[in-house]
Amino acid sequence: MMGALSFAAPWLLVALAALPALYWLLRVTPPTPRRQSFPPARFLRDLPAVEETPARTPWWLLLLRLVAAALIVLGLARPIWNAQQGEAGEAPLLVVVDDGWASASDWPDRMAAAGAALDAASRAGRRVALLPTSPAATGEAPHPTGWMPAEEARARLAALRPHPWAPDRAAALAALRSWRNGAFASLYVTDGLAHGGDDGSALMAALAEAGSLQVARGAPGAARVLAPPRAEADRLVLALRRAPGGPAGEAGVLAMTPDGRTLGRAVLPLAAGATEAEGALELPVEIRNSVTQMVLEGDAQTPLPGAAGTVLLDERFRRRPVGLLAAQEEAADAPLTGALYYLDRALSPTAEIRRGTLDQLLSRRLAVLVLADRPLAEGAETEAVTRFVEGGGLLLRFAGPRLAERGDSLLPVPLRAGERALGSALSWERPQTLAPFPEGSPFAGLTPPAEVTVSTQVLAEPIPRLAERSWARLADGTPLVTFENRGQGRIVLFHVTANADWSDLPLSGLYIDMLRRVVALSSGVVGNEGEAPLAPIETLDGFGRLGAPPPAAGPIPAARLDATVPAPRNPPGWYGTAGEGGERRALNLSAHLPELRPAASTPSGARETRIGGVPAERDLGPWLLAAALLLLAADLLLSLQSRGLGLRARAAAVALALLLPGFAAAQGPGSTPSPDGAPALATRLAYVVTGDRQADEVSRQGLVGLSEYVNRRTAAGLAEPVALRPGQDDLSFYPLLLWVVLPDAAEPGAEAVAALNTFMRNGGIILFDTRNEGSGEGVSLGADAALRRLTRNLQVPPLAPLPEDHVLKRAFYLLPDLPGRYAGGPVWVARDTDRANDSVSPVIIGGHDWASAWAVDARGNNPYAVMPGGTRQRTLAYRFGVNLVIYALTGNYKGDQVHVPAILERLGN
């Protein structure tokens, strides 16, 4: 049956016999007249009639239509390529699927195998039930569905996903026993592994007993498990296990960050048939600290490693929080001299540094507490630190003048009072170098550089076994670093200061290595939570992807996290307390998987098949129907064209839109520019609407006249001016705002003030015109008060009368003064000392009624006479307008010309 063509509804092929009739029908129908749009059709009416052209449908159009009809008939007959031989018999079919973690590796193949069985059952009209063997994500025990049509079961099958826990075949068997009704055939898609001592033999036996059984297995050795790595000094040791029977090859492991970047890749070689592989991933500590996940790469044998191939690395593998505390916090960070300056720089690349008071530091869990020459007070302080040390913390202390003065109980060795100075002015001794580090010291292997010398130190009282407690000594044998284990923790003392006051040690690279080794000794921050519940934060699904926890997931007591086996209530993933600074703990599936053993072999009498590699069956019907539709669409276009609708391009677009849904949506609005964008397309002047219709009309006419004058005289291209209401309209498109101040002007609202302030801050210029200065004095009484009212809340900079050399007087024309309709009054601009916006004044205040001088009516005349008068004054008014526009558009660009003499002089030299 392989590679063959079969029809699901062969009786429909009879309809092919009707094709000749269709041919005859198409042949006799005459074509419709071409339609042609033609503007001078008027001249074609009432023409004398001539003979008709013979009507004939062209042969190629006939052929096209016949092929389309034949394709429709063939497509409806449901031809199937590679139809599968279904399970024989008429009995209903039970499909049992292992959907535990081990099925994830080749899940698509498993679905294809089960789906093929459903297709065959569908064609045979058999009813189907499904039985997944793992507990559902809701925690429900596995149970079979009722009998249903195969199409319905297909949807149920498609909804199945592998779970990140083991299947429970015993529960599935129990459910099957209580459910079984009548005889049925069954297909068991098994993962081929024994889980928890149950190798599946009981389940298979029960299925074989009920009827014919087919067992589908994947390739041996497909399931792989990546065990949690072991952290060593500068590498992670990886271990991989797999089911027996796999071929030789290799497995890649990626170290990934929370945001999905890959920081490293290790390759683990796999021998043929081997079930274990080891390898190491070497990463510098700085980089290792940002790794949160180790992920097994998919390859040919294991396309999807799934949850068992994903290991989450929590704080135990990660950076250790280090608390730093100095005696004087305020001076502690002073560069090169501060008590914590060198510590902070040495540790921050590899450790998480925390600062604060002692109480604050100890209130959160801490791996290392560093005290730089800070004595501990008797009582509460000493008790708290003692509790920290005995609970497993590492206390790292540095000596110094204060500690030399007065020791306390939390020191590894008793100290002599006072420090010992080596090589001072009053001493014969030379500064001491470091002796080689003794065996057994954590510093063993490091080489002390010869140039590191110690000039001052604190001395330990000679006590028995002082040598055993010393990790480092000076060349004369006095201890430099001592330690003592106390409770579960440890106290370490450097007999010198943490800065370079007493020794050169903090200046050398050795200091960094020593500190890192000490910090690496700390136990990390694990295991002190007791019974506090840790809620699931993010959990893995069966494919090893992190996501929101399923509804059934519940919290785990912290102390029992390591012993918890993943299950629907406790899926693998991140657990912890939510929020900033909360610790996160990882629950890994692979930490709890026993050795992988193969499942029982197929019972006698059952068929065994291999999943994967089965050519999928292909239903050709839809493709044939689609081809027929395309042909009919082409036919539609051709006939439209032959009728001369003149819509060739548009009809093609419509047909495409019908054939490709979504195309039409992509063609939607959006190509037309929104009206809001229109002001940005051209430069425009603008005026503020005062509410007085006549004043607004004067402003508009004035700006129209000015725009025309500017367009004619300069390279600036100004479009029609607009009216604006600050606070309602967007001001950001306009360089210049004309604001005529009327005596009865109202104070602007809060939004208007905010909009105007933003406008001025971003380089906009407002021209306030009170229309009452110079020769116009007394015309507009009260405008000055109105101006004060308007600008009360505006951020107007300090003002000064317009200086003689201001750019406004020379931006385009050289102007002696700035007349408008009136002349002779002062004009105010921002004082030049204000360097914001390159000294361009955001406001220009005057009272010359410039708008009236610029105004041009519909007939092109100037409707308002200027005072005292003369064409010269109007010309100057226009010239001021040009200067103003150029000033608004180019700022102080023209002002730079004051440097021209200096530049010329320099060029001349």
Next chain:
Amino acid sequence: MAERVAAGAPLSLRAELAAARLPPLVVAAERVAATVMQGVHGRRRSGQGDAFWQFRPYLPGDDAGRVDWRQSAKSDRLYLRETEWESAQTVALWRDSSAGMDWSGDRTRPTKRERADLLLLALSALLLRGGERVRLLGGGRGLSGRGALPELALRLEAQSGPPADETLPRHARMVLFGDFLAPLPALRERLAPLAASGARGTLVALHDPAEETLPYGGRVRFEPLDGTEPALVPRVEGIRALYEERMAAHRAGLAALAASLGFRLLSHGTDHPPEVALMALWQALAPAGTR
């Protein structure tokens, strides 16, 4: 060429390209008393402008601030400096926006309306570069300056309706673009009021080559775009000669109509490059001295 190069560019840009080959067009400014505006035409009299016109002796009543001291210092009398009054001509433009204009006989050719828009804007670009003012019939205020072209293109898109404008100054110059396929009495009715107002102008009759040659065959139903009655022709080949005869008669009637109303008639086929028509327009509008 320019049209092909910038086929995807906005209309106003293509118009600028088409106009780039001709010198700025300065319309002969005749009888412009009613439409004066500042511009490049010296008015041969004193007024508002930039160019020096004359020194005039000071008369009692003149503003002392206007005395030109440099000139006055050369003699014993006081002189005032006067500049030459400048004004510009307004040219009114109109384009037929009826449905029949939106048609092209072949996809490789622009529609008549596209070509009319292009010619109108190219002419406007020439006029604006020459410092003239341009307005659309029924389209509001006249425009000037380089920045006016996009604004004009926007107004042109919105323009519709017959060529009529109450606010048009007498003796304005005008250029009308259209296919002028309407019956002759209707055309006369529309154009006569414009001619009566004293306006002088040019008609540019655009036609598609297909409207001349009727290049169709077989059984065809011809549908005019303005929604009037379609004409079913059983066999187009048979009536082609008759159609050409009728079309020629219409053209002759149109030429006679334009001549009687004082309009100059230019004919332009959309298969010809726009520069040809633009050159003809330029020659029609430019004064004899600047050709």
